[in-house]
Amino acid sequence: MAKIDNRNIESHLKEKRVFKPSREFARAARIKTLAQYQKMWRESIRSPEKFWAREAKELMWRAPWKKVLEWKPPFAKWFIGGKINLSENCLDRHLLTHRRNKAAIIWEGEPGEKRTLTYQQLHHEVCRFANVLKRNKIGKGDRVIIYLPTIPEAAIAMLACARIGAVHSVVFGGFSSDAIRDRIQDSGAVAVITADGSYRRGGIVPLKKNVDDALRERSTIKRVIVFRRTAADIHMEEGRDVWWHRELEYVNANCPPVALDSEHPLYILYTSGSTGKPKGILHTTAGYLLGIYATTKYVFDIRDEDIYWCTADVGWVTGHSYVVYGPLACGATTLMYEGAPNWPEPDRFWRIIEDHRVNILYTAPTAIRAFIRWGDEWVKKHDLSSLRLLGSVGEPINPEAWMWYQRTIGGGRCPVVDTWWQTETGCIMITPLPGAVPTKPGSATLPFFGVDPAIVDLSGKEVGPNVGGKLIIRKPWPSMLRTIYGDKERYKKQYWSEYPGNYLTGDGARRDEEGYFWIVGRIDDVLNVAGHRLGTSEIESALVSHARVAEAAVVGRPDELKGQGVVAFVTLKANVDPTAALKAELREHVGKHIGAIAKPDEVRFAEALPKTRSGKIMRRLLKELATGKTVTGDTTTLEDFSVLAKLSGAEE
Ligand code: PRX
Numbered sequence: 001m002a003k004i005d006n007r008n009i010e011s012h013l014k015e016k017r018v019f020k021p022s023r024e025f026a027r028a029a030r031i032k033t034l035a036q037y038q039k040m041w042r043e044s045i046r047s048p049e050k051f052w053a054r055e056a057k058e059l060m061w062r063a064p065w066k067k068v069l070e071w072k073p074p075f076a077k078w079f080i081g082g083k084i085n086l087s088e089n090c091l092d093r094h095l096l097t098h099r100r101n102k103a104a105i106i107w108e109g110e111p112g113e114k115r116t117l118t119y120q121q122l123h124h125e126v127c128r129f130a131n132v133l134k135r136n137k138i139g140k141g142d143r144v145i146i147y148l149p150t151i152p153e154a155a156i157a158m159l160a161c162a163r164i165g166a167v168h169s170v171v172f173g174g175f176s177s178d179a180i181r182d183r184i185q186d187s188g189a190v191a192v193i194t195a196d197g198s199y200r201r202g203g204i205v206p207l208k209k210n211v212d213d214a215l216r217e218r219s220t221i222k223r224v225i226v227f228r229r230t231a232a233d234i235h236m237e238e239g240r241d242v243w244w245h246r247e248l249e250y251v252n253a254n255c256p257p258v259a260l261d262s263e264h265p266l267y268i269l270y271t272s273g274s275t276g277k278p279k280g281i282l283h284t285t286a287g288y289l290l291g292i293y294a295t296t297k298y299v300f301d302i303r304d305e306d307i308y309w310c311t312a313d314v315g316w317v318t319g320h321s322y323v324v325y326g327p328l329a330c331g332a333t334t335l336m337y338e339g340a341p342n343w344p345e346p347d348r349f350w351r352i353i354e355d356h357r358v359n360i361l362y363t364a365p366t367a368i369r370a371f372i373r374w375g376d377e378w379v380k381k382h383d384l385s386s387l388r389l390l391g392s393v394g395e396p397i398n399p400e401a402w403m404w405y406q407r408t409i410g411g412g413r414c415p416v417v418d419t420w421w422q423t424e425t426g427c428i429m430i431t432p433l434p435g436a437v438p439t440k441p442g443s444a445t446l447p448f449f450g451v452d453p454a455i456v457d458l459s460g461k462e463v464g465p466n467v468g469g470k471l472i473i474r475k476p477w478p479s480m481l482r483t484i485y486g487d488k489e490r491y492k493k494q495y496w497s498e499y500p501g502n503y504l505t506g507d508g509a510r511r512d513e514e515g516y517f518w519i520v521g522r523i524d525d526v527l528n529v530a531g532h533r534l535g536t537s538e539i540e541s542a543l544v545s546h547a548r549v550a551e552a553a554v555v556g557r558p559d560e561l562k563g564q565g566v567v568a569f570v571t572l573k574a575n576v577d578p579t580a581a582l583k584a585e586l587r588e589h590v591g592k593h594i595g596a597i598a599k600p601d602e603v604r605f606a607e608a609l610p611k612t613r614s615g616k617i618m619r620r621l622l623k624e625l626a627t628g629k630t631v632t633g634d635t636t637t638l639e640d641f642s643v644l645a646k647l648s649g650a651e652e
Contacts (some may be wrong), residue, residue: 015399017408020438025388027297029301029435036448037436043395044449045475051450052078052478055294056286058091059329062259063204065286069476074496074503076476077263078287085257086266086289087130087163091123092257092329097306097340103333106307107152108352110199110339113149117152119331122159124253125152129244130160131251136191136223136242140258143189143268146178147207149198150338153227153244154314155324157193162266162285163260169268169280172315173205174613176446179278183270184219191223193244197230201340201414208234216241246536262286268485269317271423280485281317281423289329291427291479295448296326299417299431300360300389309335310362310391311349316614317423318393322362327426341367348375350382361409362391366615368401371409373550373573389434391417395616396519398541402441420444420519424495426479429453429515430616442541443516450477453517455509460499468510468520473503486527527556527564528569529597536619539600542593543568546586548576549639553609553617554600557626567626568600569609571648578605597610602626608643622647 026032031040049068056065056079065082094100104122107115117125138144144166148154154170161168169181169187184192194211197204208226212235215221226236227244235245260278263284270278298303308327312318314336327334335356341349349371353361369546371379390410392402397418406416413436421427430453431437432445447453447464454462455469463469480503484491496506521537536554543552551571559565570586572578583603591599610618625647 005103015440015442017399017403018438018440021417021435022413025415026435029433030298031301031433031436034436034438037320037433041447041449045452048475048477052290059286059289059293060089060351062088065262071476073476073501074492076287076480077160078284078290078478079262079633081261081297082262082286084262084286084289085163085260086285086325086329086466087126087159088257088294089289090159090162090325091119091126094331095123096120096165097331099331102304102331104328105152105155105334105336106356107336108338108356109151110202110337110343115152122152122156122328125156126159127253127255128248128251129156130163130255131162131253132225132244132247133160133166133191134255135247135251136225138164138166138223139189140260141265142166142191143187145171145180145189145192147173147175147185147192147194147211148227148314149207150314150323150336151195151227151229152320152336153195155328155336158267158314158320159328163255163257165260165264166264167267169270170315170320170406172313172613173207173315174200174315175210176348180210180214180272181217181219183279183280184214184221185363186278187268188220190220191225191557192221192224193227194216195227195229196234197232199230201217201343204232205231206232208232208236212237227560241466260285261483265482267320269320269423271317279487279490281481281484282483283426283479284482287478287480288426289325291477292321292326293329295428295431296322296330296332298433299419299448299473300362300391300429301434302327302330302360304331306359306388307333307335307356307386308360308362309342309356309358311337311364311367312362312393313614318362319427321427322393329445341370342374345378346371347378347381349350350379352386352632353384353387354382356439357386359386360391361387361388363391364394364615365392365397365401366395366611366617368392368397368405369544369551372401372404373571375574377406379530384409384411387411387414389417390414391419392423393419393428394614396521396537396541397442398537398544399441400541400545406441415439416441418442418444420507420517424481425477426481429473429477440512440516443512443518445516447517450475454502455511455517456499456502460502463510464508465513468508470498470523471505471507471509471517471519472499473505474501478505527554527566529556529559529562529564529566538594539566539568539590539598542590542598543570543586545593547627548572548582549586551609553619553622555619555623555626557601557623559601565601566598567602567604568620569604569622569626571606571608606643607649608646610643610647 063083065079556564
């Protein structure tokens with residue numbers, strides 16, 4: 001009997017379309033050809049220290065480094081002996097140039113206010129607020145929680161911390177008081193910076209009240225600084241809470257940046273693992289800055305004239321790296337938007353692009369699928385001709401969503417960069433360079449400079465083309481996480497123990513015959529059906545490619561015969577009837593696109609899918625539902641509880 005090799009993740013989705021960068025785009029780009037990219041990439045892998053040292057020279061240093069890299073696996077130190085300040089690189093550096101009076105941040109609030117801060121003005125505000133921090137006895141090495149909406153003050157607070165060497169930990173404004181409390185406890189923070197509220201879909205999110213609730217028990221917090229955003233009625237605790245605007249009255253704008261060691265901690269950002277409590281991912285100063293600087297420059301091929309918009313909330317790593325630090329390090333104009341994409345109507349994003357003449361848009365597949373669902377008529381109402389480049393991040397993008405993005409938003413004119421990376425990696429790792437690398441819908445394509453990814457089987461052996469496996473990174477890179485805050489052992493075990501010396505991403509992927517990476521998704525989202533491993537995202541992609549499907553989530557459930565069976569939760573486009581015939585049709589559709597092995601055993605129609613506030617589908621909950629259990633796992637990160645209730649009471 002033939003032995004079934006079920007160790008590898010099988011990847012059945014075949015995508016044949018290829019889009020070359022237009023000649024016009026390539027001619028103007030920094031990296032103009034595939035050959036140029038390949039040459040630079042090879043050099044960067046052969047001599048990473050040389051490559052990164054060259055890039056690092058474009059930054060402003062207080063003292064030169066003595067050694068580029070010290071690698072004692074799994075601990076890396078970059079630019080040892082160097083002194084640097086991130087806020088100086090994002091601000092002061094540009095004041096010496098024509099950028100002094102250029103817009104650094106263009107902001108739009110959900111209710112519609114607009115604000116622009118030039119580099120000069122942003123510098124002024126950051127210096128003043130850094131002095132407020134000092135006045136409140138917050139200093140180098142102190143941890144500070146930032147719990148703010150996506151408003152300029154979030155960037156100001158982050159940059160002010162970086163200026164004096166305080167370590168910020170931004171907590172997403174959609175998180176609850178429990179999440180704030182846990183993060184305060186884990187980080188031992190001394191201060192919280194928050195607002196009286198934030199706007200979301202016309203309502204007010206009570207940020208300050210959430211902080212008050214989080215501080216009910218004894219904590220390390222001595223000071224809460226409150227920005228007035230909504231003028232909502234809030235409680236101010238005497239002796240603990242102060243108003244941002246009042247504090248500014250006591251300070252001037254003279255605050256020289258502190259020269260910090262390259263490895264000085266910059267921030268802690270909490271991210272959930274598949275199990276257990278959130279992990280505090282620690283990033284340090286010079287390496288992180290270099291990573292986000294180089295990727296913003298090459299991946300977005302950013303220009304002085306560009307208006308660049310990354311739609312992420314500042315509470316996520318994408319907000320850190322590509323709303324605030326990356327674009328400012330490059331002296332670019334970054335647009336920030338506070339609110340929801342469908343407020344007051346589903347065309348808010350397109351309205352913003354038209355109003356501000358946005359050139360680069362960086363958003364997430366979950367948003368793209370929502371736009372598809374809302375209908376093209378919302379897009380067509382607006383002039384999007386200013387766009388020249390589109391980006392995607394956060395999860396695998398289904399080829400159909402990619403195509404829609406490229407055609408309907410990009411007008412077939414803009415390259416699409418599907419960028420793969422993680423909170424842990426700090427910056428983009430696998431991505432096309434828009435002027436050089438031909439793209440294939442659904443593939444994050446090729447590694448960025450200095451990044452050495454591989455796909456391996458269980459024994460750690462690299463697999464051949466089109467064979468699925470685990471994605472690892474074989475070399476340290478400057479913006480890699482340095483540890484899990486306060487838990488070295490977990491850091492070692494989680495990321496470095498399975499293939500010693502190699503970083504385990506936790507994602508499954510395959511490489512095609514041209515070396516392109518196709519990310520399948522998290523390994524825990526991978527099913528094993530009759531000895532075949534199937535990436536759930538591939539089945540989802542197949543489902544979403546059906547004309548009547550808006551969104552799909554696929555999970556496994558135990559199956560006596562096959563090991564695991566496939567259950568698909570499907571939301572349909574507006575006005576489509578959820579009939580039994582359609583279920584059968586969808587099964588056939590998947591069979592046709594991937595193979596009979598991937599056909600869902602069960603298709604369940606749902607009005608909506610349970611998601612985290614960052615838009616990730618919570619498959620864990622769906623798994624429990626698929627197996628007929630009641631949901632018992634942690635639901636604190638679920639955005640909308642009613643979705644779960646409806647699904648539990650769903651048909652069948
Ligand atoms: O599974 C990958 C998926 O998101 C994970 C990282 O999530 P997080 O740390 O929250 O960071 C999100 C923003 C970088 C990865 O392990 N992921 C992210 N980008 C992509 C992706 N999967 C496929 N394609 C991508 N472009």
